[in-house]
Amino acid sequence: MKSYSGMGLVAAITLIAGGAAAEEDIKLEEIIVSATKREASLADVPIAITVTLADAIQKASIKDIADLASIVPSLRVSTLQTSTQTNFIIRGFGNGANNPGIEPSVGVFVDGVYRSRSASQIGDLVDIQRVEVLRGPQSTLFGQNASAGVISIATQKPSFDFGGNVEASYGNYDHMLFKGKVTGPLTDNFAVSVAGSHNKRDGYFSDLNNNVKINDRDRWDLRVQALWKANDDLEVRLIGDKSKIDEACCGVVNLVNGPTGAIVTALGGKIYTGSPFDLATYYNSVPLNTVNNSGVSLHVDYNMNAFTLTSISSVREQTASYNYDTDFTSANLVPTNKNDQRLDTRTQELRLAYDDGSKFTGLLGGYYFNERVKYNNTIQWGPAFRPYAAALVVASGGSPATFGQIEAALRLPTGTLFASGTGGSVFTKQKNNAYTVFGQADYKVIDHLTLTGGVAYTGTKKKVTFNQSNNDVFSSLDFTKIGFGQIFSTLTGGLDATPANFARVPTAAAAADGLSVRPCSSSTGAACNPLLALYPFQFLSPVIPFNGTSDDSKTTFTARAAYNVTDEIKAYGGVSTGFKATSWNLSRDSKPVAPTTSDRSPLGGAVNPYYGRYGTRLAGPEDSIVYEIGMKGQWTQVSVNVALFDQSIKGFQSNLFVGTGFVLGNAGKQSNKGIEIETKYQPNRDWQFDISGTFLDPKYNSYPGAQGPNGPVDLSGTKPSGIASSTITAGATYKWQIGGYDGFVRADYHYESKVQVVENVTAAIASRRVSTLNASAGVELDGLELMIWGRNLNNDEYLQSAFPTVAQAGSFSGYPNQPRTFGATVRKTF
Numbered sequence: 001m002k003s004y005s006g007m008g009l010v011a012a013i014t015l016i017a018g019g020a021a022a023e024e025d026i027k028l029e030e031i032i033v034s035a036t037k038r039e040a041s042l043a044d045v046p047i048a049i050t051v052t053l054a055d056a057i058q059k060a061s062i063k064d065i066a067d068l069a070s071i072v073p074s075l076r077v078s079t080l081q082t083s084t085q086t087n088f089i090i091r092g093f094g095n096g097a098n099n100p101g102i103e104p105s106v107g108v109f110v111d112g113v114y115r116s117r118s119a120s121q122i123g124d125l126v127d128i129q130r131v132e133v134l135r136g137p138q139s140t141l142f143g144q145n146a147s148a149g150v151i152s153i154a155t156q157k158p159s160f161d162f163g164g165n166v167e168a169s170y171g172n173y174d175h176m177l178f179k180g181k182v183t184g185p186l187t188d189n190f191a192v193s194v195a196g197s198h199n200k201r202d203g204y205f206s207d208l209n210n211n212v213k214i215n216d217r218d219r220w221d222l223r224v225q226a227l228w229k230a231n232d233d234l235e236v237r238l239i240g241d242k243s244k245i246d247e248a249c250c251g252v253v254n255l256v257n258g259p260t261g262a263i264v265t266a267l268g269g270k271i272y273t274g275s276p277f278d279l280a281t282y283y284n285s286v287p288l289n290t291v292n293n294s295g296v297s298l299h300v301d302y303n304m305n306a307f308t309l310t311s312i313s314s315v316r317e318q319t320a321s322y323n324y325d326t327d328f329t330s331a332n333l334v335p336t337n338k339n340d341q342r343l344d345t346r347t348q349e350l351r352l353a354y355d356d357g358s359k360f361t362g363l364l365g366g367y368y369f370n371e372r373v374k375y376n377n378t379i380q381w382g383p384a385f386r387p388y389a390a391a392l393v394v395a396s397g398g399s400p401a402t403f404g405q406i407e408a409a410l411r412l413p414t415g416t417l418f419a420s421g422t423g424g425s426v427f428t429k430q431k432n433n434a435y436t437v438f439g440q441a442d443y444k445v446i447d448h449l450t451l452t453g454g455v456a457y458t459g460t461k462k463k464v465t466f467n468q469s470n471n472d473v474f475s476s477l478d479f480t481k482i483g484f485g486q487i488f489s490t491l492t493g494g495l496d497a498t499p500a501n502f503a504r505v506p507t508a509a510a511a512a513d514g515l516s517v518r519p520c521s522s523s524t525g526a527a528c529n530p531l532l533a534l535y536p537f538q539f540l541s542p543v544i545p546f547n548g549t550s551d552d553s554k555t556t557f558t559a560r561a562a563y564n565v566t567d568e569i570k571a572y573g574g575v576s577t578g579f580k581a582t583s584w585n586l587s588r589d590s591k592p593v594a595p596t597t598s599d600r601s602p603l604g605g606a607v608n609p610y611y612g613r614y615g616t617r618l619a620g621p622e623d624s625i626v627y628e629i630g631m632k633g634q635w636t637q638v639s640v641n642v643a644l645f646d647q648s649i650k651g652f653q654s655n656l657f658v659g660t661g662f663v664l665g666n667a668g669k670q671s672n673k674g675i676e677i678e679t680k681y682q683p684n685r686d687w688q689f690d691i692s693g694t695f696l697d698p699k700y701n702s703y704p705g706a707q708g709p710n711g712p713v714d715l716s717g718t719k720p721s722g723i724a725s726s727t728i729t730a731g732a733t734y735k736w737q738i739g740g741y742d743g744f745v746r747a748d749y750h751y752e753s754k755v756q757v758v759e760n761v762t763a764a765i766a767s768r769r770v771s772t773l774n775a776s777a778g779v780e781l782d783g784l785e786l787m788i789w790g791r792n793l794n795n796d797e798y799l800q801s802a803f804p805t806v807a808q809a810g811s812f813s814g815y816p817n818q819p820r821t822f823g824a825t826v827r828k829t830f
Contacts, residue, residue: 026636026637026682026684026685027636027637028634028635028636028637028638028639028680028682029053030042030043031043031051031053031130033045033049033051033130033132034112034132034152034154035047035049035132035134035152036141036363036440037141037310037351037353037363037365038353038355038361038363042632043570043632043634043639044570046450046452046560046562046570046572046574046630046632047134047136047560047572048074048134048135048136048628048630048641048643048645048676049132049133049134049135050072050074050075050132050133050135050678050692051130051131051132051133052068052071052072052130052131052133053129053130054128054129054130054156056071057125057128057131058827059733059744059746059776059778059787060731060746060748060774060776061774061776061787061789061791061825062125063124063125063177063199064123064124064125065077065088065108065125065131065151066079066086067791068131068133069750070729070748070750070772070774070791071690071692071729071731071748071750072133072692072729073676073692073693073694073727073728073729073750074090074091074133074135074676074694074727075088075089075090075133075151076088076089076090076094077089078097078800078801078815079249079250079800079815080097080098080250080800080801080815081098081250081252081287081324081815082249082250082287082289082322082324083245083247083249083250083289083291083322084117084118084245084289084291084320084322084341085097085098085118085250086118087104087118088104088106088108088118088151089106089148089722090106090133090135090136090148090149091135091136091148091149091645091647091672091674091694091696092672092696092698092720092722092723093105093106093147093148093149093624093647093649093652093670093672094106094148095652095653095654095655096117096118097118097655098587098655098657098662099583099585099586099587099655099662099664100117100341100343100373100375100428100430100586100587101373101375101428101430101464101583101584101585101586101587101618102583102619102653102655102664103116103117103145103580103581103583104117104118104145105145105146105147105148105149105580105622105649105652105653106146106148106149106150106151107138107142107143107145107146107149107150107151108150108151108152108153109142109150109151109152109153110153110155111153111154111155111239111297111299111312112152112297112299112312112349113295113297113312113314113316113347114143114145114345114347114369115316116145116343116345116369116371117318117343123219123221123243123245123293124177124179124197124199124219124221125153126155126179126181126195126196126197126221126223127155127156127181127193127195127223128153128154128155128156129154129155129156129157130153130154131151131152131153131154132150132151132152132153132154133149133150133151133152134149134150134151134152135149135643135676136148136149136576136578136626136628136645136647137149137556137576137577137578137624137625137626137647138150138576138578139456139458139554139556139576139577139578139579139624140438140440140454140455140456140556140557140558140576140577141363141438141440141454141456141558143367143369143434143436143456143458144434144436144458144460144554144579144580144581145580145581146578147578147579147580147622147623147624147649148578148624148649155223155225155239156183156193157193157225157227157237158183158184158191158192158193158225158226158227158237159183159184159185159191159193160184160185160188160191161184161185162183162184162185163182163183163184163829163830164180164181164182164183164184164829164830165179165180165181165827165828165829165830166179166180166181166827166828167179167180167825167826167827167828168825168826169823169824169825169826170823170824171201171789171821171822171823171824172820172821172822172823173201173202173203173204173216173821174201174202175200175201175202175217175821175823176198176199176200176201177197177198177199177200177201177825178197178198179195179196179197180195180196180197181193181194181195181196182194182195189228189229189230189231190226190227190228190229191226191227192224192225192226192227193223193224193225193227194222194223194224194225195222195223195224196220196221196222196223197220197221198219198220199217199218199219199220200216200217200218200219201216201217201218202216203215203216203248203249203251204279204818204819205250205251205279205280205281206279206280206281207251207281207282207283207286208270208272208280208281208282209270209282209283209284209330210283210284210285210286212248212286213248214248214249214250214251214286214287215248215249215250215251215279215818216247216248216249217247218245218246218247219243219244219245219246219247220243220244221241221242221243222241222242222243223239223240223241224239224240224241225237225238225239225240226238232303233302233303233304234300234301234302234303235300235301235302236298236299236300237298237299237300238296238297238298238299239296239297239298239299240294240295240296241293241294241295242293242294242295243291243292243293243294244290244291244292244293245289245290245291246290247288247289247290248286248287248288248289249287249289250287250815251279251281251287251815251816252281252328252813252814252815253272253276253277253279253280253281253813253814253815253816254271254272254273254276254281254328254805254811254813255276255761255765255766255799255802255812255813255814256765256810256811256812257271257273257811258805258808258809258810258811258812259395259809259810260392260395260807260808260809260810260811261273261808261811263388263391263392263395264327264329264331264333264388264808266391267331267384267387267388267391268331268384269282269284269329269330269331269332269333269384270282270329270330270331271329271330276799276814276816277797277816279816279819281328282329282330283325283328283329283330284325284329284330284331284332284335284382285323285324285325285335287322287323287324287325288322288323288324289320289321289322289323289324290320290321290322291318291319291320292317292318292319292320293316293317293318294316294317294318295314295315295316295317296314296315296316297312297313297314297315298311298312298313298314299311299312300312305356306354306355306356306357307352307353307354308352308353308355309350309351309352310349310350310351310352310353311348311349311350312347312348312349313347313348313349314345314346314347314348315345315346316343316344316345316346317342317343317344317345318341318342318343318345319340319341319342319343320339320340320341320342321338321339321340321341322338322339323336323337323338323339324337325337326379326806327805327806327807327808328805328806328813331382331384331388332382332383332384332385333381333382333384333385333388333807334379334380334381334382334385334806334807335380335382336378336379336380336382336423337377337378337379338377338378338379339375339376339377340374340375340376340377341373341374341375341376342372342373342374342375343371343372343373343374344371344372345369345370345371345372346369346370346371347367347368347369347370348367348368349365349366349367349368350365350366350367351363351364351365351366352364352365359443359444359445360441360442360443360444361441361442362439362440362441362442363438363439363440363441364438364439365437365438365439366435366436366437366438367435367436367437367438368434368435369432369433369434369435370432370433370434371430371431371432372429372430372431372432373428373429373430373431373432373586374428374429375426375428375429375430375586376425376426376427376428377425377426377587377588378423378424378425379423379424379425379540379588380420380421380422380423381418381419381420381421381422381423381472382420383420385418385420386403386415386417386418386419386420389403389418389474389537390402390403392537393534393537396533398533398534402534403417403418403474406474406477410477410482412473416473417473417474418472418474419473422471422472422473423470423471423472423540424468424469424470424471424472424475424540424542424543424588425468425469425470426466426467426468426543426587426588426590427466427467427468427469428464428465428466428467428586428587429464429465430462430463430464430465430584430586431462431463431464432460432461432462433460433461433462434458434459434460434461434581435458435459436456436457436458436459437456437457438454438455438456438457439454439455439456440452440453440454440455440558441453441454447564448563448564448565449561449562449563449564450561450562450563451560451561452558452559452560452561452562452574453557453558453559453560454557454558454559455555455556455557455558456555456556456557457553457554457555458553458554458555458556458579458581459551459552459553460550460551460552460553460581460582461549461550461551461552462548462549462550462581462582462584463547463548463549464546464547464548464549464550464584464586465547466543466545466546466547466548466586466590467545468542468543468545468588470540470542470543472540474537474538475538475539475540475541475542476541476542477538479529479531479532479534479535480516480517480529480532480602481516481602482531483515483516483529483530483531483532484497484512484513484515484516484529484602484603485497486531487511487512487515487516487529488501488502488508488509488512491505491508491511491512492505492508497512497602502603509603510603513602513603515527515528515529516529516602517529517532518532519532519533520532520533539807540588543588543590546617548584548617548618550581550582550584550618552581552582552621554579554581554621554623556576556577556578556579557575557576557577558574558575558576558577559574559575559576560572560573560574560575560576561573561574568633568634568635569631569632569633570631570632570633571629571630571631572629572630572631572632573628573629573630574627574628575625575626575627575628576625576626576628577623577624577625577626578622578623578624578625578626578649579621579622579623579624580621580622580624580653581621582618582619582620582621583618583619583653583664584617584618585616585617585618585619585664587661587662587664588661589661589662589663589664590616590617616663616664616665618664619651619653619654619655619664619665619666620651620666621651622649622650622651622652622653622666623649623650623651624647624648624649624650625647625648626645626646626647626648627645627646627647628643628644628645628646628647629643629644629645630642630643630644637681637682637683638679638680638681638682639678639679639680640677640678640679641676641677641678641679642675642676642677642678643675643676644674644675645672645673645674645675645676646671646672646673647671647672647673648669648670648671648672648701649667649669649670649671650668650669651666651667651668651669652666652667652669652670653665653666654666654667654706656707656758656759656760657803657804663707665705667700667702667703667706668700668701668702668703668704668716669700669701669702669703670698670699670700670701670703670720671698671699671701672696672697672698672699672723673696673697673698674694674695674696674697675694675695676692676693676694676695677691677692677693677694678692679691679692685735686734686735686736687732687733687734687735688732688733688735689730689731689732689733690729690730690731690732690733690748691728691729691730691731692728692729692730693726693727693728693729694726694727694728695725695726695727696723696724696725696726696727697725698719698720698723698725699717699718699719699720700715700716700717700718700719700720701716701717702716703715703716703718704716706759707759707760708759708760709760709761709762715759720759721755721756721757721758721759722755722756722757722758722768722801723755724752724753724754724755724768724770725753725755726751726752726753727750727751727752727753728749728750728751729748729749729750729751730748730749731746731747731748731749732746732747732748733745733746734746740781741779741780741781742779742780742781743777743778743779743780744776744777744778745775745776745777746775746776746777747773747774747775748773748774748775749771749772749773749774750770750771750772750774751770751771751772752768752769752770752771753769754767754768754769755767755768755769757799757800757801757802757814758801758802758803760803760804761802761803761804761812761814765802765812766799766802766812766814767799768798768799768800769798770796770798771794771796772791772792772794772796773792773793773794773796774789774790774791774792774793775789775790775793776788776789776790777789778825783828783829783830784826784827784828784829785825785826785827785828785829786824786825786826786827787824787825787826787827788822788823788824788825789822789823789824789825790820790821790822790823791818791820791821791822792817792818792819792820792821793820793822794820795819795820796817797816797817797819798816798817799814799815799816799817800814800815800816800817801814801815802814802815
């Protein structure tokens with residue numbers, strides 16, 4: 001492991017804590033969390049967890065989980081080609097975007113209800129009480145899709161005191177945000193609350209071809225709750241929520257304009273070649289996406305002396321529809337990439353907690369997850385694609401008449417190949433049934449030492465149906481078979497390729513069979529199949545329909561010891577494991593894992609190296625483990641939390657875009673050693689300082705066959721891309737009182753060291769270093785507050801992700817971060 005300078009910071013702050021003379025009435029706020037599915041003080045929970053409370057969320061002008069990453073150093077959030085394609089990453093581990101068959105490795109829970117896809121997790125934070133980020137595998141208590149960590153969001157319960165708030169914000173890009181909440185009792189034991197928001201903003205990214213702004217905001221959220229306290233022992237809470245996103249997102253910038261750019265320009269298209277951070281592009285269609293989310297959950301807590309029975313039942317529905325310009329130019333190459341997705345989810349959790357105040361506490365539970373996924377995708381060629389493809393053939397040494405010659409040879413009407421409006425569609429369905437049975441117990445061996453043990457058994461069964469419709473004739477052609485027929489005819493003086501003729505001249509048939517899968521090169525001469533050079537232009541090769549089933553099970557565990565060194569310092573250490581089940585490739589890139597009969601040469605003598613060259617049917621399960629030791633110190637004015645860990649994932653599910661499609665597969669083993677530090681210091685009533693850091697040493701222990709910039713490579717022993725070695729957040733808040741007015745000034749800074757963005761785009765083309773400043777200031781009198789705020793005030797510029805540009809070899813594109821935003825908020829609390 002590297003030597004981390006952060007240890008010096010821990011020592012320095014611990015000395016401050018020990019030597020600080022506490023001012024009268026100055027004490028850090030106690031934070032209550034539910035990370036172990038039982039409420040406890042943050043200082044007493046021996047796991048690595050970051051908590052952000054509602055007041056900090058409000059004062060820092062944090063609108064959603066993506067904004068939260070600016071003050072939580074172990075969390076990264078990136079948004080890709082649509083609003084729905086958002087990735088959550090903890091300690092460098094995370095996936096789930098760009099394929100509806102992949103559930104994220106970072107589980108997101110809202111009031112204990114699992115949200116299975118990022119599209120249902122990206123709404124505005126409304127009526128929030130706190131957000132907990134649990135770092136490392138959490139599968140023992142949270143189930144299968146928590147192999148990298150958990151984001152747990154808790155909303156505020158209805159109050160039996162009438163109250164509420166209303167706020168309005170206005171900012172640059174004509175940003176208008178309205179929020180409100182009202183709560184109160186209907187009877188002595190029945191209370192309700194209604195909260196909502198509407199967030200609307202112009203785009204900051206220019207589509208110069210359509211003269212519109214994209215990367216806008218247009219979303220609303222509504223949450224209704226009812227709370228019934230039948231008596232001191234029984235509490236029932238009903239929550240209903242509904243939200244909608246209707247936005248034009250997301251803009252892609254040109255990083256390298258390769259040789260194909262000249263062809264696009266010759267066809268009348270435009271590619272923006274200025275600075276990527278001019279935030280400008282040329283599209284021939286606006287990238288529109290719409291997301292609808294709704295759900296209902298029922299929460300029941302029943303106290304029975306030393307036992308507490310908890311039930312959480314939920315029903316959720318999500319639909320998403322998006323269409324975007326696949327080639328990211330104004331040339332009408334691929335104008336249609338339409339996606340429709342629907343998820344219907346039902347969950348049930350039942351758990352029994354035991355705590356009689358003695359040395360032993362325990363928790364037993366069960367969880368059931370049922371989900372139905374339906375996903376359809378259609379891609380169609382535009383009128384410019386045939387001349388574009390013909391130019392690509394010429395550029396690679398072929399004839400401009402190639403497509404016409406193929407049409408004539410196959411007796412196809414002229415213009416059949418790459419005809420405008422032709423293309424391919426896939427229709428997929430997935431049924432997912434999963435269950436987890438879990439238990440965890442704490443035993444206080446002596447007054448200062450507590451041992452924790454937990455175990456969970458998870459079973460997951462998925463059934464997948466995959467169908468397609470493809471009228472793209474060129475991509476459906478089998479050039480191996482066609483070449484075989486031509487070679488056989490040449491070798492036999494003109495015989496047709498029929499079984500009877502194969503029997504007549506078996507040596508010629510065998511020779512043609514071998515040559516049919518042999519590409520031409522300088523060393524082969526004429527002993528090859530020249531048609532194989534056309535395979536790279538089959539961008540929409542047909543997918544073989546199939547029905548698939550996966551059945552996974554895993555036992556995960558947690559073992560931990562916690563020791564109270566003093567009343568202020570708790571030390572802990574332990575090991576935890578995580579699990580994520582098989583993910584099916586529900587995309588047009590789904591291909592056989594191993595050669596089948598149809599993958600072979602016409603006579604089955606040799607494997608066709610081109611058929612199904614991209615993609616797999618599925619990625620196998622992920623298994624994660626973390627060894628961790630830590631310390632939590634809580635003094636009157638200072639808190640210090642430190643965690644040292646060695647975390648690894650076997651079979652990490654990678655989904656990487658390679659220019660014409662996504663490659664889904666398993667990395668052999670990826671590890672991450674590091675240290676995390678979180679500190680808070682309040683020297684007096686007026687000031688509070690926060691500084692946190694994550695320092696990592698990531699490595700691919702084993703990853704043969706990874707996708708590099710120039711094709712498959714062995715990344716074993718190398719550093720994974722996208723994971724910064726150092727991430728630091730620092731914040732300062734100054735509070736003041738003058739003449740009955742309460743005010744504050746706050747600033748926070750977020751830093752990430754330089755890193756290569758993705759594996760298959762070199763660091764020289766796409767690297768990232770983050771250095772972002774946010775600030776806010778406010779004043780309040782009698783419940784009326786005025787606040788001004790700014791995010792990314794220094795207009796820091798960096799890439800969230802990058803990729804080889806679609807069907808444009810040698811070109812590269814990327815997704816830039818959001819520019820400077822600022823505004824003012826008026827809030828009235830009553």
